[in-house]
């Protein structure tokens with residue numbers, strides 16, 4: 001397992017070890033002791049999510065105001081452009097974002113600590129995403145930042161996206177400061 005730094009100190013990309021043989025391959029996609037040790041994760045993951053998106057679907061940018069969730073994101077099928085935005089007030093990278101391509105073949109994972117908004121766009125006909133969360137879903141405390149907020153300036157690889165009604169009504173990043 002290789003841990004790769006990103007331009008935001010606490011957001012890490014992971015390349016798990018892949019064991020290929022004549023039958024195919026084997027990967028440990030998560031191992032609590034190793035991930036906690038290498039990523040400094042001090043909370044257990046308590047919920048696994050799995051979503052399927054068709055090409056152009058953009059989910060995000062979401063976060064929970066209370067019971068924030070750290071996430072470990074991976075792609076089971078297809079390709080996504082996965083984005084984490086630092087919304088931790090006082091952080092030296094407040095308002096900065098990291099975007100990485102996670103694919104079924106590169107098997108890369110993204111570790112996103114608490115205090116980040118998360119979103120991704122599906123780049124293949126089908127994109128199946130599985131991610132672990134360190135707290136439970138709390139819809140009453142969920143919020144959304146507009147995916148194309150001009151202050152964030154996220155360079156999404158596609159411009160025409162499919163959004164849920166909820167995501168259409170995403171907040172302006174500057175409104176977060178209130």
Ligand SMILES: Cc1cn([C@H]2C[C@H](O)[C@@H](COP(=O)(O)OP(=O)(O)O[C@H]3O[C@H](C)C(=O)[C@H](O)[C@H]3O)O2)c(=O)[nH]c1=O
Pocket residue numbers: 049051059060062063118119120137164
């Ligand atoms: C997130 C979630 C949703 N749901 C139900 C609620 C709705 O009936 C349905 C779809 O929910 P939503 O449209 O909020 O799903 P996404 O747009 O994929 O939301 C997720 O997108 C970004 C990428 C995230 O990182 C968050 O985990 C989450 O906000 O699943 C649940 O039952 N449990 C859950 O944990």
